Amino acid sequence: MSRESILAAIKKNQPEQQALPDLDAFRRTGPGDPAAFRKVIETLGGQVFEISSYAEIQALIAEHQPDARKIISLQEQYLPGAITEWEAGDGGRQFENVDLAIIPGQFGVAENGAIWITDVEIKERVLPFITQHLAIVVASQDIVPTMHDAYAERIAHPGGGFGVFIAGPSKTADIEQSLVLGAHGAKSLTVFLYTPKP
């Protein structure tokens, strides 16, 4: 079996051990800046709406996604009347014709606009990719400054079998470096940045 021979060759050839660097110096103190977070998402081709109550979502969607018919909302409170319980299907294939999925994000990262999503909330892993358009609700108090803070504070321990940072809509520049939004995943990303009224 190759396992033993590979491991033996590695053991023989690997150099002397060196210590790992300390990453604490890269950490920022304090919360992340929601304005910076917003700005990066916009540069990435996403749109951000600041809301102080979930009730605002409905009107914003009616205005900005007027063609969305089949809408899935993972939480009833985001969009009353949206499909919250979806029919059983074939491993996620049933979502192919979903126009818009509204899902919760655990937290966002100010330096790069990435939002952390796990299968604990979304259940069907393919949903945020296969839906034609994606909306993520994230609280402005849940913005961390950098990726170091994200891993140190928010996802130090694995939860769920799958997690993903999503930063903007799906895109490609493979044809002559022309940026086109909507490669295989969601064609657009809307972020509802939620700050409850004090």
Add this chain to the structure above:
Amino acid sequence: MEHQHKEHSLLAEEFNANEPRVNWHDETLWWVRQKRDKMAWSIPEWEDLREAASRIKHNVLGNLHDYLLAFEKNAQANGAVVHWAADAAEHNKIVLQLLQEQGVKRMVKSKSMLTEECHLNPYLAEHGIEVIDTDLGERIVQLAKEPPSHIVLPCIHKKKEEIGELFHEHLGTPAGNADPKFLTAAARQHLRAEFIQSRVAITGVNFAVAETGEMVVCTNEGNADMGAHLADVHIACMGIEKIIPQRKHLGVFLRLLARSATGQPITTYSSHFRAPKKGQQLHIVLVDNGRSRQLGREDFRNSLKCIRCGACMNTCPVYRRSGGHSYHNAIAGPIGAILAPNLDMKEYADLPFASTLCGSCSNVCPVKIDIHQQLYQWRQVITKEGYAKKTKAAGMHAMNMVLSKPGLYKTAGGVGRWVMRTFPAVVNNGLNPWYKQREMPEAPKESFADWYKKNRKQ
């Protein structure tokens, strides 16, 4: 054994036959390099991050044995099946067997340079299985029956009109339509049908975490996720050097990767696959294919730190003006030229000579690989082993051709700008043949210094 391929210098010469195309290729890649600079300069701690990344990778090289065992144990505890492959042939056999167990004849694959290195697609085709590459650039070169010419931008050598023609022929788009938006939409439709029908998906791996047994895959298009989450069986293929110690180290690498690659703050999707979804099988194939040997070569082991960002290619004056295919290897450019001779020193003896040793690659490398030093070292080894005779002269021939034909650069604007782009890091580092006559097998017709003097006055 005879060389199966023409040497780099001849392939570069062919690429240079079309002058406007070469200029376009050169300028496009330089533009990507500039985007990378802008991103790097916006992070004050950029140099510290590179240093940290390099040291983490160094720690990995020194503990690879134990980290691989930890990764295996944790991945198995998560429900994955771990396979070990000594070489490309064993890797391909493992994948074929998994596919045959499932009885599939057609399946999707997201970008994996490892499967390119192993020539998986042609092997599976011989066994009656069609692989559909789903990264748009990879699908384009696949339809054109070509290999990728760049590890991050697989069809960077293709003009949109050629892509329009390919799509017209294979996907039935209207003839003459070369609009990138339209073509991307057509590919989306075509590939969605493939994702939906596919019961098995192969993906590459960017990082594998020993501590958690999870794998991180980065894409902008979302193709790895579309494939993997819809499939009943997910096969992830990775080189053994992809291991990193802990989850927190992802913070360092995810900050560096996309910024170095394309000048984005992060890829659209950074997917962390830990456990298979309910009812799904997850197979991880760990591939050596010469890596444990490279680990033992003191001068070259740092090449295993590579995170495949492509920055060294985008900045390389030779790569930009000779094209990825001139390297006749799955991985082109400066990093390809130090990885390939480890696989077959004779076959790839020409590659370490396809460089000016200007050092720009080492300057941009996010994990601080001493790429140009290793190119220089390979030249010594290859010469000592007796493989260099022909290639050394040919290498300089290519250098002269791609770099010192003043006519090629008339359109490129001011000479100062040209010099910047062509010699991004000219330094008298003692290795540079443009400075050291003894490195030159024959004196160039016009020295760079003379040429520069003459042109500056114009």
